[in-house]
Amino acid sequence: MTQASPNRLSEGSSVSWPSQWRTVPLWSIFERVKDINHPQEELLSVYREHGVIKRADRDDNHNKAALDRNIYQLIHPGWLAVNRMKAWQGSVGVSPYRGIVSGHYICFRPKHSEDPRFLNWLFRSAVYTAEFASLSRGVRPNQVEIDNEWLRSLQVMLPPLEEQRRIADFLDAETARIDQLALKRRQMRSLLTLKRERVIESTLGLERAQTTDGLVPLKHLVADVTVGIVITPAKWYVEVGGTPALRGLNVKPGFINTGDLVQISAEGHAVNRKSQLNAGDVVVVRTGQAGAAAVVPAELDGANCIDLIVVRPGSKLSPRYLQYVLNSDYASARVTEHSVGSIQAHFNVGAMKQIPIPSIPRSEQDEIVRLLDTRVGALDLLHRKLDSQEQLLTKRRQALITAAVTGQFDVSTANGAT
Template identity: 50%
Template sequence: MKDIDHPDEALLSVYREHGVVKREGRDDNFNKAALDRSIYQLVHPGWLVVNRMKAWQGAVGISPFRGIVSGHYICFRPTHGEEPRFLNWLFRSGVYTAEFASLSRGVRPNQVEIDNDWLRSLKVMLPLCEEQRRIADFLDAETARIDQIVTLLRVLADRLSERENAVRDGLVEALFEAEGTVPLRRFTTRIEQGESPQCDAVPRQHPNDWGVLKLSSVKRGRFIAVEHKRLPDGVTPNSSYLIKRGDLLVTRANTPNLVGDVAVVGDEVERLLLPDLIYRVGLAEDVSADFIAQVGLSGRVRSFIESVARGSSQSMVKLRGEDIKAWPVPRASRDQQMKLVREVDESAASTARLIDLVRHQLHLLAERRQALITAAVTGQFDVSTASGRNVTDGVTV
C-alpha cells in the first residue's frame, strides 16, 4: 500500500545513469513535478524504485534517500539483507534492462509499461554478500572515473559552442562599429505567421502527405525539416503557408532563452506548412536571409529579444512582428554580408567536427560504462584482481 501525503519530503527521481537521485538543484530534469505533492509516495533508504515506463531503459534503482517519488512508480520495501549498492548496479545492468524490456507491454516502443506482478516474478542473481560488496566498491570507483571524463568532455563541448558564438559576435560587432546600425524594418517586406490545425502526433509517412512544422524545427540557427506533424486526411492545406527554400523563420513563442530563434530553409522542401508559432520574414532583395539569421543569433540581438519578449510566465514568452522589425542590424553591402556568412560558416564547420568527435567519445564511454557494469555484476571477471586501466582506451580528452 502506498504511503502518501508527505508533501514536505525531498522530491526524488530515477535516472538511467545514476539510479535514484534528489531532484533539487538538478538542471537536467525537464519533467515538471505535480502541484499537489501529497499524491506522491514515500520511500526510504534501501527501497527499490522502478519507473514503470522506462525500466527497460535502466530507470531503476535502490534509493539511498528518504523522499517522495511519483505515484506511478513501482516501489518495493526491502525484506532482505543484501548489499543495496550491488543491487543498484545489478538492476541497471544490461541483463536486467533486457529482462525489463521483455516484460514491458505497450502499443508503441517508447510507450510500454511493466506491471507490478511481473516484477515480483523476476529472478535475482546474488553472489555472497562479501562478493556483492567487492563488486559494488569496484563499480563505484570505476564508474566515478568514467563520469569524471564524461564531465570534462561535456565542458569541452560547451566551450566549443561558446567559441562559435564568440566568432559570430566578433564579426557582427565589427560591422556594427564600422558601418553603423539600422532597424530590421528597413529590409523587411512582410512578417507573417501561419496556422496550426489539429495534426497527427507523428510525422508524415508518405511523400504525398502534408505536414505542419513544429516549434522545434527552428533550433539554434538550424532548420530541421523532420520536426513536423502530419496534416490529417480531410484537412485542406493552406498553400499560402507553404515553406520554401530561402525562407527566414523566427520562432514567435517559446521559453525566454529560445524565443526569437532563427533559421533559414536551406534545402528544397515539399508539402510543409508554416505554423502559428513561427514567423516567416520577407526581406528586400539587397539583404541576405543567411546574413540576417547570423545577426539574429548574435549576442546583441539576443539581448534585445530578452528585453522585449512578453509573457505572463517565464516558461513561455512571445514576440510581436514589430519586435522583430526593431532588431538592430549593421549596415552592410551585399559583399560584406556574404563575407560574414562565409566566415561564420567556416568557423561553425570546424567547431561541428570537434563537437561530433566529442559526442563520439561520449557514446563510447556510455557503451563501455554499461558493459563494465554488466560484466562485473554477472561475474565475467574477478573484480578483486581487475584493473580499470583499459576502461577508457580509445577515449581522449
C-alpha cells in the same frame, strides 16, 4: 568464472550467468509500499543515467514538482524506486537517500540482506533495462508503462554476498573514473560554446552596431514576415501522400532536422499558402526553443510549416547572415524579453518584425558569413569530436556495468577495464 548454460530472464533475452549464482523472484527480496503524506521530506528523482538522485543537485530537471506534495511517496536508503512510465528507458534505481518521489513511481521496501549497491547496478544494467522493456505495455512509446504485478515475478540473479560487494566496489570506482572523463569533455564543450558565441558576436559586430545606431527593425530589411499554420493544424495531417510540414521540433539553431516531419493534405497545403516555404526562407521557432532559426534548404522548397515564423529575406538580407544574427545571444535576449504566455511562452510575428538587425551592405554580409563559416566550423568540428568521445564513454560505461553484474569477468582481477 564457471559459466552455466544461458538463463532466460524473459523470452528473447539470454545471458550466461555464473553457475554458483542463485535466482530469486523480486517479490522475495522486496515488497511494494506506498508511504505518502510526508511533504516536508527532501525531493528525489530517478534519472536514467544516475539512478535515484536529489532533485536539488540537478539544474537540468525541468519537471515541476506537484503543488500537493502529500501525494509523494517516502523512500529510504536501500529502497527500489521504479518510474513506471520510463522503466523501459532505464529510470530505475536503489536509493542511497531518504526522501520523497513521485506518486506515480512504484516503490519497494527491501526485505533482504543483499548489497544494495550491487542491486542498484544490476537493475540499471542493459540486461535489466531490456527486461523492464519486455514487461512494459502500451500502444505508443510515450504511453508505455510497467505494472507492479509484472515486476513481482522478475527474476533477480544474485552472486554470493562477498562477490556482490566486490562488483559494487569495482563499479563505484570505475564508473567514477569514466564520469570524470565525461565531465571534462562536457566542460570543454561548454567553453567551446561560449567561445563560439563570442566569435559570432564579434564577427557580426553587434556590440558596435548597438552603440553606433547601426540597427534597424527587421521589417525594413526583408520582403515578408508571416507565420505557419496555427489554427488546428492536426486536421490537415495525413499519413502518406501529403506535403511535408516543418514544426518547431524540427528547427534547431542553424539547421533543420527532417527526421520527424509530419505531412499535411493537398487541401491543407492549398488553403495555407502563406505558410508555404521557399528555399532560402528563414524559419524561426515560436514556442519551445523560441528564436531558434534556420535557413530552409533546397530539398524543402515547396514544403509547409506549422506554428513557425517565416522570414522571406529578399535581396537586401543574406539568409545565412540572418540565421547567424537570430541565433546569437543578442537576438535570443530580445526573443526572451518579448515572448508572451504564462504557461508556455511564445514569440509572435509582430515582435519578430521589430527585432533590430544591423543594416549593412549585402556584400559585407556575405563576407561575414564566409568568415563565420570558417571560424565557427572549426569550433563545431571540435565540439562534435568531444560529443562523440562522450557518447563512446557512455557506451563503455554501460557495457562495463552489464559485464560486471552478469559475471562476464572476474572484477577482482580486472585492472583498467575501460
